[in-house]
Amino acid sequence: LSLVDRVEEQLPADVGTALTRARRLQALTEALADALTPQQVLAAVIDTGLGLDAAGASRGLIALIDDRGDTLTIAASRRR
Amino acid sequence: MTEWRRFPLVDELPLSRAVLRCEPVFLTSQAERDRLFPSLRGRSEDGHALVCLPLVVEGRRLGGLVLSFADDEEFDAERRTFKETIARQVAQALDRTRLLDAERTLRERITFLAEAGELLRSSLDYEQTLAQLARHAVPRLADWCAVDMVGDDGTELLRLVVEHPDPEMKELARSVGERYPPRPGDPGRANVLASQETQFLPEIPDELLAAAAQDEEHLAILRQLKLHSAIVVPLVARGRSLGTLTLIRSDTERPFNEADLEIAEELARRAAGAVDQALLFRETERLANAARALDHVAEAVVLVDDRDAIRYWNGSAARLVGIPADAVLGKRAREAIPGWGELADRVDTDASPPRALTLPLPSSRGERWCSVLGVRFAQGHVYTLRDVTAEHDLERIRSDFVATASHELRTPLAAIYGAIRTIRRPDVELPDAQREAFLEMIEIEAERLRMIASQLLAAGSLDADSLSPSVAPVDLDALVRGVLAAADVGRPAEIAFTYRATRKQVIALADVELLRQVLTSVLDNAVKYSPGGGRVKITLSRSERRARIAVADEGIGIPEEAQGRIFEKFFRADPSLRRGIGGTGLGLYIARALTEKMDGTIRVVSSPGSGSTFTIELPLARARVRG
Numbered sequence: 001l002s003l004v005d006r007v008e009e010q011l012p013a014d015v016g017t018a019l020t021r022a023r024r025l026q027a028l029t030e031a032l033a034d035a036l037t038p039q040q041v042l043a044a045v046i047d048t049g050l051g052l053d054a055a056g057a058s059r060g061l062i063a064l065i066d067d068r069g070d071t072l073t074i075a076a077s078r079r080r
Numbered sequence: 081m082t083e084w085r086r087f088p089l090v091d092e093l094p095l096s097r098a099v100l101r102c103e104p105v106f107l108t109s110q111a112e113r114d115r116l117f118p119s120l121r122g123r124s125e126d127g128h129a130l131v132c133l134p135l136v137v138e139g140r141r142l143g144g145l146v147l148s149f150a151d152d153e154e155f156d157a158e159r160r161t162f163k164e165t166i167a168r169q170v171a172q173a174l175d176r177t178r179l180l181d182a183e184r185t186l187r188e189r190i191t192f193l194a195e196a197g198e199l200l201r202s203s204l205d206y207e208q209t210l211a212q213l214a215r216h217a218v219p220r221l222a223d224w225c226a227v228d229m230v231g232d233d234g235t236e237l238l239r240l241v242v243e244h245p246d247p248e249m250k251e252l253a254r255s256v257g258e259r260y261p262p263r264p265g266d267p268g269r270a271n272v273l274a275s276q277e278t279q280f281l282p283e284i285p286d287e288l289l290a291a292a293a294q295d296e297e298h299l300a301i302l303r304q305l306k307l308h309s310a311i312v313v314p315l316v317a318r319g320r321s322l323g324t325l326t327l328i329r330s331d332t333e334r335p336f337n338e339a340d341l342e343i344a345e346e347l348a349r350r351a352a353g354a355v356d357q358a359l360l361f362r363e364t365e366r367l368a369n370a371a372r373a374l375d376h377v378a379e380a381v382v383l384v385d386d387r388d389a390i391r392y393w394n395g396s397a398a399r400l401v402g403i404p405a406d407a408v409l410g411k412r413a414r415e416a417i418p419g420w421g422e423l424a425d426r427v428d429t430d431a432s433p434p435r436a437l438t439l440p441l442p443s444s445r446g447e448r449w450c451s452v453l454g455v456r457f458a459q460g461h462v463y464t465l466r467d468v469t470a471e472h473d474l475e476r477i478r479s480d481f482v483a484t485a486s487h488e489l490r491t492p493l494a495a496i497y498g499a500i501r502t503i504r505r506p507d508v509e510l511p512d513a514q515r516e517a518f519l520e521m522i523e524i525e526a527e528r529l530r531m532i533a534s535q536l537l538a539a540g541s542l543d544a545d546s547l548s549p550s551v552a553p554v555d556l557d558a559l560v561r562g563v564l565a566a567a568d569v570g571r572p573a574e575i576a577f578t579y580r581a582t583r584k585q586v587i588a589l590a591d592v593e594l595l596r597q598v599l600t601s602v603l604d605n606a607v608k609y610s611p612g613g614g615r616v617k618i619t620l621s622r623s624e625r626r627a628r629i630a631v632a633d634e635g636i637g638i639p640e641e642a643q644g645r646i647f648e649k650f651f652r653a654d655p656s657l658r659r660g661i662g663g664t665g666l667g668l669y670i671a672r673a674l675t676e677k678m679d680g681t682i683r684v685v686s687s688p689g690s691g692s693t694f695t696i697e698l699p700l701a702r703a704r705v706r707g
Contacts, residue, residue, distance in 0.1 A: 025162075031353065032172075032173035036177060040179045056149070060146055061143065062135070063144050064143035072086065072087055072088075072095065075086065
């Protein structure tokens with residue numbers, strides 16, 4: 001185990017949870033920053049599960065408004 | 081929820097409500113969801129807690145993020161904020177990448193159009209250029225495309241180009257256009273061509289295919305071609321429909337959008353411009369070739385448009401009328417060409433077949449008679465004019481000749497007939513002197529008839545080119561004296577002949593009988609045109625190589641305008657016989673023709689009112705031998 005992991009093990013549970021959540025958010029933020037296309041954004045949030053992980057969700061989807069603004073179309077979805 | 085691919089933006093669905101209201105929806109359990117959204121009761125999966133977050137950037141709704149949880153959850157403020165933070169980040173990333181995408185797409189489209197423009201400018205062979213353009217568009221803009229052009233009849237659409245990555249489908253797309261040409265009133269390319277308006281079908285439902293299909297097989301082919309999204313753009317240049325550009329997308333995931341429509345219309349606009357330019361070039365080249373050819377035809381060709389402006393004026397027209405093309409092109413024909421209005425008014429340009437009319441037209445060389453044909457066409461009238469002035473004059477002279485010859489024959493015949501009737505009257509005993517006078521009259525008039533008959537025969541021989549002179553050395557002094565002696569018999573008292581000859585012997589190479597005829601004719605002419613009497617002076621001379629006989633009278637002379645024409649067949653300076661001078665109009669024509677047959681020349685110098693001098697020149701026998 002790395003030094004950081006060993007320190008984490010010794011942290012109080014709520015602090016550890018918060019840290020984990022922060023790490024997941026950090027990973028999602030980096031993936032979103034690297035994305036160059038909307039498809040890559042969808043992949044980062046849904047396909048790779050980074051967004052779901054960060055939110056602690058078991059499944060999720062992103063739906064986008066079409067050009068006419070009256071319909072939502074599912075662009076990406078995932079069950080963990 | 082995932083089995084719903086598309087759903088409306090209404091308040092009755094959790095995600096729709098979140099997006100519609102731009103507010104997150106937190107549902108801690110299925111029970112709460114069923115309570116707040118009763119329409120979903122019984123339709124959900126095995127979910128528990130559910131969070132629906134709007135994806136919004138600067139008030140613009142992009143969509144929504146749904147998070148499902150395996151258990152029921154309580155969402156305190158911190159957890160709600162955290163999830164909203166995730167949604168905000170996702171929305172911002174989506175917005176940023178969409179902008180990047182839009183910029184990239186824009187750049188690609190600009191490049192696409194720039195490259196298309198290059199292609200269209202690369203050649204004036206528009207069939208080849210459009211084929212290249214189609215290859216350029218597939219697959220960058222469409223999954224396959226077709227170009228249909230209006231045929232020569234102006235209505236039929238002919239499939240010029242089909243581009244499809246699959247050769248079998250390409251052939252199918254090509255053949256379907258030929259097998260099932262559009263019917264009048266059909267939607268699609270025929271309608272687009274007629275209305276000059278783009279047809280944009282982001283989605284083509286099967287019912288539309290069924291409606292467009294002409295039979296079951298047609299429908300099967302249309303389905304096979306996977307027509308899922310289409311743009312049909314008219315190719316219009318200067319208001320004229322040239323054809324259509326059809327772009328098809330077969331991928332249901334990638335239907336055409338407004339941006340695609342814009343680029344398709346821009347592409348069609350550029351393609352139509354290129355086609356129009358190529359057609360104009362072809363037409364210009366064709367017209368230039370035609371103009372080059374027409375410039376070398378003998379007939380004058382004049383093209384006048386609907387507004388009476390002269391659009392074409394060939395070299396023969398310029399020569400006929402005496403006005404160069406620069407001076408008339410673009411101008412109104414009736415103002416630029418003297419006499420054009422009268423001419424155009426009389427030519428029936430609608431007659432079929434066209435009828436030629438012979439009409440006068442003023443020109444820089446005086447009045448010209450033209451055989452004129454006129455034909456109307458879509459943009460105006462085209463006229464051809466053939467200069468028939470010579471034929472017209474000849475015809476007029478010929479008709480004058482008939483009148484003159486009739487007169488010339490009737491006069492001696494009447495005299496002879498009258499004299500014979502008088503001599504033979506049983507009730508009158510004529511004194512010998514009077515009887516002798518009548519007989520002399522009969523002899524003179526018979527001689528006149530003989531001369532007319534011989535002139536007509538000579539003219540006929542000259543026309544048939546059957547006269548062959550027997551050229552031999554002729555002593556001209558002896559010949560002139562003989563002719564003068566013969567002429568002296570019938571010489572009017574008021575005319576005096578004088579003759580002067582060079583002391584040197586003048587031997588010419590000539591046919592003695594023909595030359596006698598020529599000299600007799602010239603002498604007779606001198607006497608005839610000296611009605612007031614006077615001297616007729618005959619001079620024989622010679623130069624180093626030529627013999628010369630001049631016959632000068634003091635008669636009425638020849639009007640200036642007639643001097644150049646008196647040797648023409650049937651020409652008479654006084655056709656109306658106003659001066660009472662008879663003749664067939666053949667004497668001088670025969671004289672010149674016979675002289676020329678002997679390698680000689682005859683010319684006249686005249687002053688109206690003072691007389692005329694005819695000069696006959698012949699080659700000297702010595703000169704011919706030496707030469």
